[in-house]
Amino acid sequence: MRLKLKYFGKLAETAGLHEEDKDLESVQTLAELKTLIFEEYQFDESETIQVAVNQQLDENKTLKEGDEIAFLPPFAGG
Amino acid sequence: MRYDRQIALDDIGVTGQEKLRNASILIIGMGGLGCPAATYLTGAGVGRLGLLDHDSVSITNLHRQILYSEADTGKKKVTVAADKLKALNSEVNLEVYDKKLTNDNARELISRYDMVIDGTDNFETKYLIDDACLLEEKTWIYASVYKHEGQCSVFNYKNGPTYRCLFPKIARENITCEVTGTLGMLPGIFGMYQAMEAVKIILGTGTVLSGKLKIQNLMQNQDLLIEITKKPEEIARIVENGIQSMAFNCTLKDEHQLYLDVRELHEEPLIESKNILKIPLQQLEARVQEIPKHQEIQIFCQSGIRSLRAKELLENKYKFGNLKNVSGGIQTILNES
Numbered sequence: 001m002r003l004k005l006k007y008f009g010k011l012a013e014t015a016g017l018h019e020e021d022k023d024l025e026s027v028q029t030l031a032e033l034k035t036l037i038f039e040e041y042q043f044d045e046s047e048t049i050q051v052a053v054n055q056q057l058d059e060n061k062t063l064k065e066g067d068e069i070a071f072l073p074p075f076a077g078g
Numbered sequence: 079m080r081y082d083r084q085i086a087l088d089d090i091g092v093t094g095q096e097k098l099r100n101a102s103i104l105i106i107g108m109g110g111l112g113c114p115a116a117t118y119l120t121g122a123g124v125g126r127l128g129l130l131d132h133d134s135v136s137i138t139n140l141h142r143q144i145l146y147s148e149a150d151t152g153k154k155k156v157t158v159a160a161d162k163l164k165a166l167n168s169e170v171n172l173e174v175y176d177k178k179l180t181n182d183n184a185r186e187l188i189s190r191y192d193m194v195i196d197g198t199d200n201f202e203t204k205y206l207i208d209d210a211c212l213l214e215e216k217t218w219i220y221a222s223v224y225k226h227e228g229q230c231s232v233f234n235y236k237n238g239p240t241y242r243c244l245f246p247k248i249a250r251e252n253i254t255c256e257v258t259g260t261l262g263m264l265p266g267i268f269g270m271y272q273a274m275e276a277v278k279i280i281l282g283t284g285t286v287l288s289g290k291l292k293i294q295n296l297m298q299n300q301d302l303l304i305e306i307t308k309k310p311e312e313i314a315r316i317v318e319n320g321i322q323s324m325a326f327n328c329t330l331k332d333e334h335q336l337y338l339d340v341r342e343l344h345e346e347p348l349i350e351s352k353n354i355l356k357i358p359l360q361q362l363e364a365r366v367q368e369i370p371k372h373q374e375i376q377i378f379c380q381s382g383i384r385s386l387r388a389k390e391l392l393e394n395k396y397k398f399g400n401l402k403n404v405s406g407g408i409q410t411i412l413n414e415s
Binding site: 009010018047048050052055057058070072075076077078 | 111112196197198199200204221223227229244245247248258265293302303304307
């Protein structure tokens with residue numbers, strides 16, 4: 001399954017890119033994807049990161065080909 | 079005359095202008111977001127603006143905090159801002175608060191206004207605004223920036239989602255513009271988004287950014303609108319328990335030292351660390367076996383009085399020989415925030 005992954009805030013720096021296309025055979029659900037990505041990039045405070053699938057925040061999502069996933073960390077500058 | 083160009087708009091008109099004149103907004107934080115927001119709202123003729131900030135103008139503010147000039151460095155931001163805004167539009171009532179928003183004053187201050195604009199730069203105050211606005215039934219307009227990226231949303235608007243619905247888990251790492259750097263244009267743009275959302279809410283027209291998070295990266299030209307769902311359990315928790323305290327600004331100076339905190343569990347500042355054993359004085363005897371005897375332990379409370387009682391009790395009755403009292407109280411073992 002091919003997914004488009006987008007990283008925001010400091011996550012883009014940790015991952016070293018703003019977005020990437022990934023071919024992931026083993027992943028079915030958003031929870032599985034999160035585990036995989038958090039493992040790969042070792043994001044700090046990963047429990048605070050919100051993940052949107054096709055611009056919607058829904059943790060129980062099943063993923064499908066072509067989905068766009070956005071990893072959103074909280075930040076507070078002003 | 080003054081408002082002719084905006085009254086000419088179909089969705090404003092004389093009635094809309096009257097609504098603006100009758101409106102009141104509290105702007106919390108007069109920095110990179112608060113300055114542009116306050117400027118445009120003053121220009122538009124919002125009747126009453128509260129300006130809250132405890133800080134003074136520094137030379138490093140000037141590239142983005144457009145109300146201040148070189149001659150203002152060292153002066154209080156709210157005083158300078160009020161003078162500049164008054165010169166722009168003397169019809170606007172400006173109320174200045176040279177203070178921090180705290181758990182004690184937040185609800186009362188917010189209750190005086192129709193809505194809040196968040197110009198703050200830390201999680202602690204954002205969650206505080208979120209809780210206080212929920213409890214006072216006020217809408218607030220949120221924005222945050224990180225490097226070239228900004229977020230904006232309207233929370234608690236007509237029973238819509240709150241900030242806690244978006245980010246229920248509190249991040250501990252506060253990254254401010256002082257640390258990461260920012261160009262002036264980004265907070266400038268987001269402060270204006272906030273002012274625009276305020277105007278739409280006042281007029282009761284257009285599509286308000288409620289239930290949605292706007293994200294833009296100006297350097298990458300990324301633009302995203304995320305749907306936020308309401309989390310009723312997050313809202314219920316605040317409604318039932320009131321404002322929830324933040325602890326993450328408090329860190330220990332010495333992370334390797336073992337401490338015993340004998341304050342009640344709710345006492346502020348709250349502080350989380352695996353090196354702190356928390357046993358309120360009243361429970362000390364019942365839980366004495368939890369306290370190690372072969373490692374130095376520093377006992378603290380708010381001021382040093384209860385911790386001294388705890389030390390004497392443990393030494394005299396339970397023969398501890400490894401205890402030290404933090405005689406100056408908790409503040410002396412914390413890092414400056």
